[in-house]
Amino acid sequence: MAEIEAIPSPGKKYRKESLMDLDPVLLRALLRERVHHNIEVPLYPVLLRQQLKPIPNFGLQAQLVFNVWRERGLSEEGTDLEWVKRYIDIAARVRKGERPDIPELEASLPKPFTASEMDVVRKLIWGRCSIRDWTDEPVPDSLIDQIMEAGRAAPVGCNLDAVRFIVLRTSGEKSMIWSDISIDNAVIIVICFDNRISATVGQDRMVPQNLGYDAAAAADHMLLMAHALGLGGVWLSKTVKSDHTEDTGRKFKELYGLPDHIDVALHIAVGWPASGIIKSKRVPLSEMIITKKT
Ligand SMILES: Cc1cc2nc3c(=O)[nH]c(=O)nc-3n(C[C@H](O)[C@H](O)[C@H](O)COP(=O)(O)O)c2cc1C
Structure with a gap:
């Protein structure tokens, strides 16, 4: 498996050793952020490609943080950690050139309300x-x-x-x-x-x-x-x-x-409300929309 040694965050560079000492609250935040920016955000355009070729570095920054999380024996329970693990697994498949099956996509598609x-x-x-x-x-x-x-x-x-x-x-x-x-x-x-x-x-x-x-x-x-x-x-x-x-x-x-x-x-x-109010009204939408004057 391809490996990376450091994570470049804006203005920061984390190596594995520094992650081993990071407060777990902050490590969890970094993990959530890296999964978000390093996997979630780029994933969907990647999946839309007709022929998915192996992308060797895909999600490796998130993977590094997760490896540290696991090595430190920090709890992997909790809905956000489940979400992290789901994306970590998907990224591993994309690195191999697989097109992962993601059944959640259908349920999350916005549909007009009745x-x-x-x-x-x-x-x-x-x-x-x-x-x-x-x-x-x-x-x-x-x-x-x-x-x-x-x-x-x-x-x-x-x-x-x-x-x-x-x-x-x-x-x-x-x-x-x-x-x-x-x-x-x-x-x-x-x-x-x-x-x-x-x-x-x-x-x-x-x-x-x-x-x-x-x-x-x-x-x-x-x-x-x-x-x-x-x-x-x-x-x-x-x-x-x-x-x-x-x-x-x-x-x-x-x-x-x-x-x-x-x-x-x-x-x-x-x-608990003691009384109602005369509900305030907004300016018309037409005044809120700024259009370029010609
Ligand atoms: C950023 C912000 C700050 C606000 N600060 C106060 C406040 O300090 N005191 C207060 O009585 N109402 C405050 N409000 C409520 C507004 O006065 C209220 O939303 C506005 O008059 C519109 O009325 P509505 O909320 O009934 O639609 C604040 C609302 C916002 C969004």
Whole structure:
């Protein structure tokens, strides 16, 4: 089998020895990222080639990281590791010139929703609104878990999974959060990210904005799920220090005792709605589409 000795990530070069010492959280992120960029992204154009010739180097960077993962005896259980192993196997076949059978492709093909499914989608997308007033009825943990699960399903840059959540319920915990509204009756979910992960794969140099985007995508999924569960939610900005506010993220980080590598991106507040609102309306689509003036 062809072998490689090092993985060139943007601004980094990992040799096997350095991977043997890498924190498992970061190694897992690198593994997910390499499988994504070194196998998943180039795979489908490769498969479309009529005659698949052996591609000796295909997926070898991902394979190297996986070999280290295995050699270190790290757990191969978990849905993301199953996904990793699936692609590692497919890449090994492509290296030999085989055209691997991938039955999952059929099930993942987008198909138009039925009319009644579309009604639900529109109801969710256009019915969601920002609720800023909540009753004191407690929100069960099971619903908060469903909201975080929805955040977990959101798109993530480079397939890194660096988003992290903190759930705040008590008034003491919530007092660490700056907000322009009263959040006494709300559960706050702080959406953070692990900044070591982006540095590990060089994302911090190539696409530093992605970590904030990942958190934002998670927040949107979470607010949609909160709405579907009958809860009212709102996005709360993380302010940076100005004359009339304090740096919410930094204050929270200090008071909550977060490690340096966890950065706060934003918060959402969810709870049982005390009242509805006059739903805000958007500008017409025609004003949102920019066309080149001739
Ligand atoms: C990036 C972002 C930051 C926001 N920050 C706040 C905030 O700090 N406080 C707040 O009450 N609402 C905040 N919101 C909610 C917006 O005010 C709200 O989405 C907007 O007015 C449209 O109303 P709708 O959500 O009901 O459609 C924020 C929304 C976004 C996307």
